[in-house]
Amino acid sequence: PEIRREDYRPFPWLVPETRLEFELGLESTRVRSKLTVARNAKADHSPTIRLNGDGIEATSVMVDGEPAQAFTMDGSDLILTLPGEAHEIAIETEIDPSANSQLMGLFASNGMLCTQCESEGFRRITFFPDRPDVLSVFTVRLSGAKAQFPILMCNGNRVDEGEDGDDHWAEWHDPWPKPSYLFALVAGDLLARTDSFTTMNGREVELNVWVREGDLDRTEHAMESLKRSMKWDEETFGREYDLDLFNIVAVSDFNMGAMENKGLNVFNTKYVLADPETATDGDFDAVEGVIGHEYFHNWSGNRITCRDWFQLSLKEGFTVLRDQLFSQDMHSEPVKRIEDVRVLRGVQFPEDSGPLAHPIRPDSYREISNFYTSTVYNKGAEVIRMMRTMAGEEAFRKGTDTYFDRHDGEAATCEDFITSIEDGAGLDLKQFRLWYSQAGTPKVTADLSHDNGEAVLRLGQQVPSTPGQPNKKPMPIPLKIALFDRETGKNSGEQLLILDSDTAEHRFAGFDKKPVLSINRGFSAPVTIQRDIDRDELLFLAAKDDDPFARYEAMQDLITGHLVASASGDLGDDERVSARADIATALSAVIADGSLEDLMRGELLLMPSQSYIGEQLELADPGRIHAERESLKAAIGTSLHDELVQLHSRVSDVPFSMDAQAKGARKVKTVALTYLAAASPELAETMAAAQYDAADNMTDRQGALMVLTGLEGVERTNKLLDFYNRYEGNALVIDKWFALQASSLHPNVVEHVKALADHPDFTLRNPNRVRSLYMAFAANPHGFHIETGEGYRMIGDLILELDPINSQTAARFVPPLGRWRRIEAGRAAMMRDQLDRIAAFDKLSRDTYEQVSRSIG
Ligand code: ARG
Numbered sequence: 001p002e003i004r005r006e007d008y009r010p011f012p013w014l015v016p017e018t019r020l021e022f023e024l025g026l027e028s029t030r031v032r033s034k035l036t037v038a039r040n041a042k043a044d045h046s047p048t049i050r051l052n053g054d055g056i057e058a059t060s061v062m063v064d065g066e067p068a069q070a071f072t073m074d075g076s077d078l079i080l081t082l083p084g085e086a087h088e089i090a091i092e093t094e095i096d097p098s099a100n101s102q103l104m105g106l107f108a109s110n111g112m113l114c115t116q117c118e119s120e121g122f123r124r125i126t127f128f129p130d131r132p133d134v135l136s137v138f139t140v141r142l143s144g145a146k147a148q149f150p151i152l153m154c155n156g157n158r159v160d161e162g163e164d165g166d167d168h169w170a171e172w173h174d175p176w177p178k179p180s181y182l183f184a185l186v187a188g189d190l191l192a193r194t195d196s197f198t199t200m201n202g203r204e205v206e207l208n209v210w211v212r213e214g215d216l217d218r219t220e221h222a223m224e225s226l227k228r229s230m231k232w233d234e235e236t237f238g239r240e241y242d243l244d245l246f247n248i249v250a251v252s253d254f255n256m257g258a259m260e261n262k263g264l265n266v267f268n269t270k271y272v273l274a275d276p277e278t279a280t281d282g283d284f285d286a287v288e289g290v291i292g293h294e295y296f297h298n299w300s301g302n303r304i305t306c307r308d309w310f311q312l313s314l315k316e317g318f319t320v321l322r323d324q325l326f327s328q329d330m331h332s333e334p335v336k337r338i339e340d341v342r343v344l345r346g347v348q349f350p351e352d353s354g355p356l357a358h359p360i361r362p363d364s365y366r367e368i369s370n371f372y373t374s375t376v377y378n379k380g381a382e383v384i385r386m387m388r389t390m391a392g393e394e395a396f397r398k399g400t401d402t403y404f405d406r407h408d409g410e411a412a413t414c415e416d417f418i419t420s421i422e423d424g425a426g427l428d429l430k431q432f433r434l435w436y437s438q439a440g441t442p443k444v445t446a447d448l449s450h451d452n453g454e455a456v457l458r459l460g461q462q463v464p465s466t467p468g469q470p471n472k473k474p475m476p477i478p479l480k481i482a483l484f485d486r487e488t489g490k491n492s493g494e495q496l497l498i499l500d501s502d503t504a505e506h507r508f509a510g511f512d513k514k515p516v517l518s519i520n521r522g523f524s525a526p527v528t529i530q531r532d533i534d535r536d537e538l539l540f541l542a543a544k545d546d547d548p549f550a551r552y553e554a555m556q557d558l559i560t561g562h563l564v565a566s567a568s569g570d571l572g573d574d575e576r577v578s579a580r581a582d583i584a585t586a587l588s589a590v591i592a593d594g595s596l597e598d599l600m601r602g603e604l605l606l607m608p609s610q611s612y613i614g615e616q617l618e619l620a621d622p623g624r625i626h627a628e629r630e631s632l633k634a635a636i637g638t639s640l641h642d643e644l645v646q647l648h649s650r651v652s653d654v655p656f657s658m659d660a661q662a663k664g665a666r667k668v669k670t671v672a673l674t675y676l677a678a679a680s681p682e683l684a685e686t687m688a689a690a691q692y693d694a695a696d697n698m699t700d701r702q703g704a705l706m707v708l709t710g711l712e713g714v715e716r717t718n719k720l721l722d723f724y725n726r727y728e729g730n731a732l733v734i735d736k737w738f739a740l741q742a743s744s745l746h747p748n749v750v751e752h753v754k755a756l757a758d759h760p761d762f763t764l765r766n767p768n769r770v771r772s773l774y775m776a777f778a779a780n781p782h783g784f785h786i787e788t789g790e791g792y793r794m795i796g797d798l799i800l801e802l803d804p805i806n807s808q809t810a811a812r813f814v815p816p817l818g819r820w821r822r823i824e825a826g827r828a829a830m831m832r833d834q835l836d837r838i839a840a841f842d843k844l845s846r847d848t849y850e851q852v853s854r855s856i857g
């Protein structure tokens, strides 16, 4: 059944207090709950209370101390009749965490117990109004075997503890009312890195990062990131931490990145553990970003939570924006912006133009887990970033202050957020609200002409139709622009234009000839731009634009324009030669530009992804795009051979450190190799093998191995073996070993992936391992779109096999197949066949069923 946003009704009962007692065991955990409930004066009267359950049975149900006479089951929910104004409900359940392969609710991971409750996992532990608008103060008693669970943790503060023979117990109290999805417990044999932070008002907070023995020396970066996050949120948003204790726990079996449970964040090990030997620079940045993200949720998510799950972007979009701004402030702002836009375009744009397109505030769903999407997270962040751009930083801060003041302690809506920003920042967002309700990436056209001493800019917008939304209205689109004089290289100053109608015309006086248009600077709006611009002008912007993002964009446009033309087949030989020459000229200038930092140089040298190029075409032929893209890489590797070799050798001399200069050196080092590999495989093999051997850090080592996995020489085998032997037993690094092979350019990648699925280290029970092999493969166009259809069949098989084990993870593999409408007919039919085959399976989870049926359309 579909759940609809418009059907929201407040819950008829309040649950001011919840007491839970857990008798912990890996195979059997007994849960006793005691809920005080009272009628909610702000809701309609109801003679009953609905307590959600999922796969659990009550061994005892009591109301006000007596066995409950009148309770019924509605599906898996428990319905109790309650005659009075206030009651006490006591329920017992018994669960088997070791059998919980879905990793939702209470589950076992490497001998420890932990929970994941967002969105609807709490109902797999005990019967409860498992919805985010029911806030309760939790007191929890945990007991279990001392030897097996030396550490017992829950939300809030530990208020009491004791021993009882071989068992021990601890009682935890969280003073802040919270919905059940923020509940967490952890029990196991863990060690902590401990530190402290003093808040702006002098609160002394104990900080712990808990890991398994042996992982402690990889937690320093996580701890430093946490302290930086706490400081940054005070300085930037005025937000202070509100408990005396903050715990982070790393677990290796986890469906997603991390979870912001009050005072007890649970993390995928991938976003906690990092040292230079085993983690890349990208991994370091991801740890910092996710630590920040979960910490920032304490205000944007926990102190103010969501009224219902349709409001998910209220906490996720805003918190992603907050973590992006944090990372921008810690490192290079333009480089971070480019990385974030790359994710948006690589993942969210395809989602927004496909069968699963939905607004950042969806209108309906069957399974909410399917809506933890790039649209809700990343486009959600872009939408709030546009408000910030239109308001300016200072006014935006007044808006967020208003939001935090007004709604602290509440379960709020996106509408509450928008109204707070309107009032606090002094913006009128009436029309802007369309960004919350309309799906689809707006297409903006920009034409610049010259007329009588004036530059004339004609803008147009069109929001494409998406499933269930055939007709769209124009939205306010904030576009930062600048006009450049080609001769002087100077611009007229940046301006912010708001395009809020279908078409608009802007005239700029004082131009005696046509200037060059730089538009959507800093990626001020999440739209696609079709600008009428020639290659010379793009070359000019790629070399001279003073906005780093716009410069990157010109470079990308230059390459994308060429690849789109060549992959659609309408390009003569002369055209190809001259376009390639222009691209090589631009790249060569980037290599030579002494004013650029290497981190930025690395961005400017990167080719647009295959999926981004495919996205520009109505119907993409993945084989064709891949061939054209590889052949362009080879052409560049040939014509810039000497420059690339020199670049590689220059940066190879930079000693290891974590500063921006050394990180930049490592970035361009591997980029240079990827071009050379396409042009001169033997030379690249030698260089990559040498880089691998000389590496004193994972970034260089992984980069070299990445290049080698795509080549056919003997060093591929040598270094893969060396890598495996070197890191055997380190799960996160072995994940890289799987992922590198699954994403490789090697001609036999399909066979490699099949063989890896039978490797003794492969298992469907660990989501990181599944993703490292199969997500990497599904994102590798050269493998996934192999013309035999073998890639589609492998992902189809995986979905069917994984669905009964871990449906949330299985459903995440449907979107790659769901792209079929935008792929050439032969492949499209084979992709569609796989969707039909999955749909015909009669025991699909709700997660996979929803994704498959929407993808078939
Ligand atoms: N709230 C978590 C975060 O973004 C993610 C929870 C994901 N839950 C899910 N059912 N997929 O920080």
Ligand code: ZN
Pocket (backbone or CB within 6 Å): 293, 297, 315, 316, 319
């Ligand atoms: Zn989040």
